[in-house]
Amino acid sequence: xxxIRMARSLFGLGSWRRxxxxxxxxxxxxxxASAGLVSGQNxxxxxxxxxxxxxxxxxxxxxxxxxxxEEANERVSEAWSNVYPSLDFNASYTRNLSPAVNFLPAxxxxxxxxxxxxxxxxxxxxxxxxxxxxxxxxxxxxGAFIGVGAAGRFQTLQEEVVRGLTQSVVTRVRSGYYGLLxxxxxxxxTENSLERVRKTLKETTAxxxxxxxxxxxxxxxxxxxxxxxPNLRRAENAVRQARRDLxxxxxxxxxxxxxxxxxxxxxxxQDPSDNTPANxxxxxxxxxxxxxxxxxxxxxxxxTELRSDLRQLELTESLRKTEMRLEQVEYLxxxxxxxTYLISAQDNGSPSFFGRGDxxxxxxxxxxxxxxxxxxxxxxxxxxxxxxxxxLRQAETQTRLATxxxxxxxxxxxEQAEEALLRARGQSLAVRQASRGFAIARAQYSEGLxxxxxxxxxxxxxxxSEFNYAQAVYDYLIARAQLDEATGRVPMxxxxxxxxxx
Numbered sequence: 001x002x003x004i005r006m007a008r009s010l011f012g013l014g015s016w017r018r019x020x021x022x023x024x025x026x027x028x029x030x031x032x033a034s035a036g037l038v039s040g041q042n043x044x045x046x047x048x049x050x051x052x053x054x055x056x057x058x059x060x061x062x063x064x065x066x067x068x069x070e071e072a073n074e075r076v077s078e079a080w081s082n083v084y085p086s087l088d089f090n091a092s093y094t095r096n097l098s099p100a101v102n103f104l105p106a107x108x109x110x111x112x113x114x115x116x117x118x119x120x121x122x123x124x125x126x127x128x129x130x131x132x133x134x135x136x137x138x139x140x141x142x143g144a145f146i147g148v149g150a151a152g153r154f155q156t157l158q159e160e161v162v163r164g165l166t167q168s169v170v171t172r173v174r175s176g177y178y179g180l181l182x183x184x185x186x187x188x189x190t191e192n193s194l195e196r197v198r199k200t201l202k203e204t205t206a207x208x209x210x211x212x213x214x215x216x217x218x219x220x221x222x223x224x225x226x227x228x229x230p231n232l233r234r235a236e237n238a239v240r241q242a243r244r245d246l247x248x249x250x251x252x253x254x255x256x257x258x259x260x261x262x263x264x265x266x267x268x269x270q271d272p273s274d275n276t277p278a279n280x281x282x283x284x285x286x287x288x289x290x291x292x293x294x295x296x297x298x299x300x301x302x303x304t305e306l307r308s309d310l311r312q313l314e315l316t317e318s319l320r321k322t323e324m325r326l327e328q329v330e331y332l333x334x335x336x337x338x339x340t341y342l343i344s345a346q347d348n349g350s351p352s353f354f355g356r357g358d359x360x361x362x363x364x365x366x367x368x369x370x371x372x373x374x375x376x377x378x379x380x381x382x383x384x385x386x387x388x389x390x391x392l393r394q395a396e397t398q399t400r401l402a403t404x405x406x407x408x409x410x411x412x413x414x415e416q417a418e419e420a421l422l423r424a425r426g427q428s429l430a431v432r433q434a435s436r437g438f439a440i441a442r443a444q445y446s447e448g449l450x451x452x453x454x455x456x457x458x459x460x461x462x463x464x465s466e467f468n469y470a471q472a473v474y475d476y477l478i479a480r481a482q483l484d485e486a487t488g489r490v491p492m493x494x495x496x497x498x499x500x501x502x
Contacts, residue, residue: 045259055173058251065162072158079151082144085137094128125346133341142329150322157315164308167490174481180242185470187235193463194228264470287489306488313399320395324388339367413483420476427469434465
């Protein structure tokens with residue numbers, strides 16, 4: 001509507017002025033639209049380092065893990081409460097609407113009374129007050145001290161859970177970032193291939209009109225262009241999906257589109273310094289620096305020591321041992337010191353707080369030591385100890401299995417990273433050769449020395465070699481990201497990233 005009103009306001013100007021102003025307005029509109037200002041969509045461009053930091057700041061998984069850690073901290077405080085003294089204050093008031101009456105033998109007061117004679121005696125008054133202050137201090141309670149240790153181990157486990165989830169978030173963001181770069185590369189290569197085919201089609205059509213090429217050559221190029229167009233649309237959809245997935249991982253607000261810096265096609269793995277700043281940042285975002293099978297022992301040792309899921313299993317195993325000991329110490333006695341201070345009072349008639357004098361008020365003080373020795377509880381403790389022992393053995397089995405799997409995974413990831421690096425080096429040469437081959441085939445075809453089929457084959461070979469190189473770089477980066485998590489050396493979590501990138 002804005003453009004229509006602008007056109008109407010310009011209706012009275014000269015035709016050439018109207019055309020000039022309208023052309024400028026259209027150009028500005030297209031420029032704003034490309035920047036996301038017309039549609040109201042906010043475009044956010046991120047490097048890898050900034051993307052990871054954004055995810056760590058916004059991640060709901062990390063926030064949930066920190067809440068679990070807060071719970072563990074409070075469990076430690078709760079466990080210590082069983083060691084500290086406990087102090088209680090109790091106060092009560094009772095209004096006896098009908099004071100209790102007991103019957104005593106009348107012979108107590110009158111020796112001549114018969115055996116069946118009784119005298120009713122009232123106990124208590126209309127109003128009764130009682131106040132008690134009690135103190136108890138455990139002197140020996142093995143369960144309390146072991147419970148403190150169990151709570152501390154649970155706290156350490158939750159700290160490791162936070163670390164593991166943070167590592168997982170970083171790895172997922174890296175994978176999403178690399179996946180978006182690969183999707184963009186696929187769309188770019190498909191678009192370039194379509195442009196090359198359209199250019200060749202235009203030239204072939206001109207030659208066909210001059211009688212220098214056959215109708216079949218034109219038809220073949222038209223078919224190839226028609227086949228590439230849906231592929232381009234599919235690649236563009238993949239880019240949009242990858243952007244949405246990364247935006248969800250970063251927890252960006254709705255309507256905010258994410259764009260990433262860097263290009264897989266231009267990354268030079270052989271010489272990291274020969275890269276753009278964005279590509280250098282991507283290559284330097286690595287935790288475990290070793291490459292090749294010569295560092296397999298170092299990687300396996302690091303994984304055994306630092307890998308988060310293995311440390312969580314080891315901490316869980318230690319926690320299960322503590323829980324079993326907690327059941328075993330139930331056979332031991334418990335010793336505690338106690339003291340009580342009691343004030344009681346009573347009176348009749350209208351309530352008078354704690355009586356009207358010393359004759360209606362009494363005090364009681366006592367201290368002592370209590371020893372509790374558990375003797376028999378129907379084999380409940382034996383059954384609970386056996387349960388905890390079975391759970392402990394299960395945890396030990398899971399730890400050994402996970403350790404073997406971690407060793408195997410580290411070896412596999414090192415092999416994949418090395419293979420992808422070698423493949424990228426080979427594909428780099430293939431791209432240069434395929435580019436040169438396409439230029440030669442196209443030049444020969446323009447001069448009438450080659451066939452259109454040779455041009456098509458050369459174009460397909462160039463497109464495939466370019467994508468194969470991008471795929472090799474992607475596979476290398478993914479393997480390195482997974483290797484960092486597998487060895488417990490994730491950037492921004494276990495490795496300082498100061499100085500990374502440009």
